[in-house]
Amino acid sequence: MKLIDIYRFVVKKGIEKDPRSKAQIKEYLAKAKKEFRKLKGVDEKCYDRERFVNPYADTRILNGEPEKDVRAIMVGIDMEGPEILVADRFNEKGKDIDLVMAHHPEGAAYANFYDVMHLQENALAKIGIPIEVGKELLKERMEEVERAVAPANHLRSVDIAKLLDIPYICVHTPADNHVNSFLQKIFDKKKPNTLTNVLNILKAVPEYTDALKKNAGPRILIGEPKKKAGKIFVDMTGGTEGPKRIFPRLSQAGVGTIVAMHLSEEHFKHAKIEYINVVIAGHIASDSLGLNLLLDELEKKENFRIVPCSGYVRIRR
Numbered sequence: 136m137k138l139i140d141i142y143r144f145v146v147k148k149g150i151e152k153d154p155r156s157k158a159q160i161k162e163y164l165a166k167a168k169k170e171f172r173k174l175k176g177v178d179e180k181c182y183d184r185e186r187f188v189n190p191y192a193d194t195r196i197l198n199g200e201p202e203k204d205v206r207a208i209m210v211g212i213d214m215e216g217p218e219i220l221v222a223d224r225f226n227e228k229g230k231d232i233d234l235v236m237a238h239h240p241e242g243a244a245y246a247n248f249y250d251v252m253h254l255q256e257n258a259l260a261k262i263g264i265p266i267e268v269g270k271e272l273l274k275e276r277m278e279e280v281e282r283a284v285a286p287a288n289h290l291r292s293v294d295i296a297k298l299l300d301i302p303y304i305c306v307h308t309p310a311d312n313h314v315n316s317f318l319q320k321i322f323d324k325k326k327p328n329t330l331t332n333v334l335n336i337l338k339a340v341p342e343y344t345d346a347l348k349k350n351a352g353p354r355i356l357i358g359e360p361k362k363k364a365g366k367i368f369v370d371m372t373g374g375t376e377g378p379k380r381i382f383p384r385l386s387q388a389g390v391g392t393i394v395a396m397h398l399s400e401e402h403f404k405h406a407k408i409e410y411i412n413v414v415i416a417g418h419i420a421s422d423s424l425g426l427n428l429l430l431d432e433l434e435k436k437e438n439f440r441i442v443p444c445s446g447y448v449r450i451r452r
Contacts, residue, residue, distance in 0.1 A: 149309025365391020
């Protein structure tokens with residue numbers, strides 16, 4: 136399968152699991168085209184035209200010829216300089232790696248990854264928070280993330296891949312959309328009564344079972360085991376954590392428990408004030424689950440040799 140076909144496929148599959156409707160995504164892409172038509176000179180020349188067809192700023196081909204045939208993929212959560220060097224060592228030993236696939240964004244995809252946070256507006260709207268309220272709260276949070284990302288030397292790993300001629304891609308939100316949709320459907324169907332029941336459901340998922348053995352499995356962050364779970368909101372997509380000021384709105388919308396990959400200290404404090412239960416599923420295990428669900432779909436198209444790396448555990452369904 137060619138690199139460009141892998142890239143287009145993962146974007147397509149990400150859209151299928153997106154909390155936005157296809158019409159909303161189409162509108163989002165059309166907005167980019169409209170924005171582009173107003174540009175001139177250097178701004179027009181440097182515009183990222185992938186925004187016309189890909190709604191995920193954090194998912195890009197970072198290096199490599201689009202028409203390259205790919206049979207072996209080294210996949211990991213954080214695939215940076217050291218992991219790219221490992222891929223190069225594999226190639227030296229004749230264990231050919233055709234593509235390095237990172238989950239977390241790198242390069243230009245990292246510099247602008249906060250743009251995907253817009254999809255949180257629709258995720259919040261689905262649980263009863265008015266879209267305009269979500270937009271206002273997210274605007275503040277996105278600006279905060281943009282400031283945090285701006286100083287980073289985000290091209291380090293991409294430059295190494297170019298020097299070593301290693302094809303390189305990052306796939307972030309399409310994978311996160313898969314884990315988010317997968318878990319929300321399970322909780323909506325099983326309707327766990329207590330936080331213990333929520334934990335038990337997570338622990339039965341192979342990726343979280345594996346994480347338990349590594350002391351990185353699911354746990355209750357806020358709440359007690361016998362406490363009622365109430366309405367469950369799975370919050371695992373949209374780039375990164377949403378606005379800290381969202382928790383009162385979630386409480387008003389009837390959310391009793393948030394199931395998340397992780398939670399910052401500031402977010403923890405705001406959630407606790409609102410008496411919202413928080414269950415942390417585990418960051419790397421959740422990322423592995425999302426990648427596995429996506430790669431299962433990819434392997435229906437063609438068989439690949441998958442080489443797990445950097446915290447990623449390959450489990451097929």
